[in-house]
Amino acid sequence: MQIPYVDLAAQHAPLKAELLSAVAEVLDSGQFVLGPAVAEFEKALAELCQTPHAIGVNSGTDALVLALQAMGIGPGDEVITPTNSFVASASAIALVGARPVLADVGDDYQLSPQAFEAAISPHTQAVIPVHLTGHPAPMAEILEIAKAHQLWVLEDAAQAIRAEYQGQRVGSLGHAGAFSLHPLKTLNACGDGGALTLSNPEWLDAILLRRNLGLRSRNDCEVWSSNSRLDSLQAAMLQVKLRHLENWTLKRRTNAALYRSCLADIPQVKCPIETPAAFAVYHTFVIRAQQRDKLQAFLSEKGIGTAIHYPVPIHLQTVGKALGYQYGDFPQAEQQAKEILSLPIYPELNSEQILRVSEAIRQFYR
Ligand SMILES: *Cc1c(COP(=O)(O)O)cnc(C)c1O
Numbered sequence: 001m002q003i004p005y006v007d008l009a010a011q012h013a014p015l016k017a018e019l020l021s022a023v024a025e026v027l028d029s030g031q032f033v034l035g036p037a038v039a040e041f042e043k044a045l046a047e048l049c050q051t052p053h054a055i056g057v058n059s060g061t062d063a064l065v066l067a068l069q070a071m072g073i074g075p076g077d078e079v080i081t082p083t084n085s086f087v088a089s090a091s092a093i094a095l096v097g098a099r100p101v102l103a104d105v106g107d108d109y110q111l112s113p114q115a116f117e118a119a120i121s122p123h124t125q126a127v128i129p130v131h132l133t134g135h136p137a138p139m140a141e142i143l144e145i146a147k148a149h150q151l152w153v154l155e156d157a158a159q160a161i162r163a164e165y166q167g168q169r170v171g172s173l174g175h176a177g178a179f180s181l182h183p184l185k186t187l188n189a190c191g192d193g194g195a196l197t198l199s200n201p202e203w204l205d206a207i208l209l210r211r212n213l214g215l216r217s218r219n220d221c222e223v224w225s226s227n228s229r230l231d232s233l234q235a236a237m238l239q240v241k242l243r244h245l246e247n248w249t250l251k252r253r254t255n256a257a258l259y260r261s262c263l264a265d266i267p268q269v270k271c272p273i274e275t276p277a278a279f280a281v282y283h284t285f286v287i288r289a290q291q292r293d294k295l296q297a298f299l300s301e302k303g304i305g306t307a308i309h310y311p312v313p314i315h316l317q318t319v320g321k322a323l324g325y326q327y328g329d330f331p332q333a334e335q336q337a338k339e340i341l342s343l344p345i346y347p348e349l350n351s352e353q354i355l356r357v358s359e360a361i362r363q364f365y366r
Contacts, residue, residue: 005305010348022236041235049171056230060180064092070203113141126152131160134283164279171197251347262358285345
């Protein structure tokens with residue numbers, strides 16, 4: 001019996017009838033671009049995130065880019081983000097013409113407030129904390145530092161929809177939040193998708209304009225912009241899935257708790273930290289493991305899929321080296337990259353499977 005790292009078929013099987021009827025409704029309506037399905041999804045998402053506005057766009061990367069543009073960030077500016085994220089957190093900065101400034105992380109895999117503060121220069125305009133793994137970044141400290149230096153705060157919440165920090169939903173903590181709805185994210189479209197949340201309503205108009213080619217009306221383009229709309233078909237399916245998100249999140253948390261108790265007495269393995277301020281949603285369950293590569297190969301032989309998020313920190317990829325970074329610049333992230341392993345954590349995973357994964361890990365170290 002295989003235990004894959006992800007199992008989208010298992011997610012979709014019980015939802016198929018509901019999803020197909022949502023698709024049929026859009027087909028019958030003939031409204032495929034920015035129709036009522038998108039507006040309804042945006043309303044539901046804003047409610048979930050406890051923000052005044054949510055805007056559907058075509059990817060998490062575009063959500064970051066559009067937010068940076070609304071903040072007025074461009075050439076000559078610097079934006080700080082952690083080096084251990086998915087590359088898109090930094091790509092978005094470069095794509096608006098600004099300079100990505102990378103920073104190290106803490107034991108919780110999140111942007112270190114000290115490293116963030118040390119990376120601030122007179123050119124810094126914003127910070128992008130990433131709620132990596134679905135665990136919120138230490139926002140109290142980050143917001144305080146940002147405020148003292150008058151920086152915008154853009155939350156990269158691509159992995160963390162519904163997570164909370166001190167009882168507040170991610171996406172509502174900073175000035176704006178970016179979400180990915182990619183098939184492998186926790187709330188997932190059947191294709192690409194993304195969304196933005198705004199605490200600052202002044203940017204709403206700019207973002208609505210920019211996601212639609214800068215068109216104020218059919219015949220008046222006000223600013224040069226690309227096309228970044230969320231598909232109505234995706235929005236309709238996302239509305240169906242959004243109704244299951246609470247239940248899925250609780251399942252992920254139950255699975256995480258079970259892993260913790262099963263792995264507690266294996267000294268070669270450290271389970272992820274959940275800080276007291278956090279309600280983590282476990283997009284990934286990232287352990288730190290001795291002999292990580294050998295463990296991963298062993299699990300694979302046993303039919304257990306795992307993943308590494310991410311094996312090469314951004315500063316050591318080609319784009320990072322081109323910015324002048326080198327090995328040794330961010331020791332925490334570099335050390336973690338050698339030890340981290342993401343175990344299967346999807347909601348459809350049952351306790352028997354989690355026991356099997358844990359038992360295989362125990363067997364490896366024996
Ligand atoms: C997935 C992801 C993104 C990018 O989202 P896309 O929808 O793939 O463009 C950005 N940041 C983080 C942390 C992500 O995990």
